[in-house]
Amino acid sequence: MADITPPVSSESQVIQGYGDGGFRIAGHDFDGSVIVTAQETSAWSARSVEDIDPKQLISTLSRAAELNILLLGTGKSIEPLEPGLRIMLREQGIGLDVMDTGAACRTFNVLLAEGRSVAAALIGT
DSSP: OOOOOOSOOTTSOOEEEEETTEEEETTEEEESOEEEESSOEEEOOOSSGGGOOHHHHHHHHTTSTTOOEEEEEOSSSOOOOOHHHHHHHHHTTOEEEEEOHHHHHHHHHHHHHTTOOEEEEEOOO
């Protein structure tokens, strides 16, 4: 796994590594897909873009305080999404950026270090 740790509070859910179908976040290993906010990391059932359940995703994100940005890591490459997901998130006041999972991990850490209200939904690669 590549070390991508930025300088942030030790209490934050920093993504320290990714690969081999999992993640290392805040000192803990996670197999498979995850949803990460500054406060918590939780397992996510999506294994591909087709598996994304917009209602379940929004329900999970509703636990995050003042979330403005969702980074969606779609695996090893950028995959197109159903337009309805972007619309549902926009209705909740959440902007969506879609990118490959590696880029989403790195971007999450940068935005977290800047103190931004960000979450990442990451499909394991």
